[in-house]
Amino acid sequence: LILWPVALSYILSFVYIGIYWNNHHHMMHATERINGRVLWANLFLLFWITLIPFTTAWISENRFASITVTVYGFVLLMASFAFLLLQREILLCNGPQSRVARALGRDAKGKLSSVLYIIALVVAAWLPWLSCILYAAVAVIWLVPDRRFEKVISE
16 A cells, blocks of 8 residues: 555656657657757757666655655656757758758646646745646646647658
């Protein structure tokens, strides 16, 4: 019974990694050209994603202490930022009329995610459980498959 928060944090982190993998796959499939800047942005994203399992273990070992929940959220925020940076570099490399540009559009989900991460980071010191709920809410938002790239790829 005591292990259920640990299991939930593991599942949430696995879902996050899966979401990034799926969205990265679709975006790269729609990308027609890459350059060195895209490769470096991709590596920057990979760095932040690789920290998710580390921070998940840290949260579990410290029973969701505020600092661990804050660091976990910071890693999620930075992974989100890195994904946005990768999108930007791909757009610059491929141009405003590219398939990727058409697929991305306004990216409301990406902007909403960043806002929720920032709110979660602000409240983590007082209500770490609320931060965890907000992190899970972002994952739920992204669990609904993003069809933007699938539409453009099939054109």
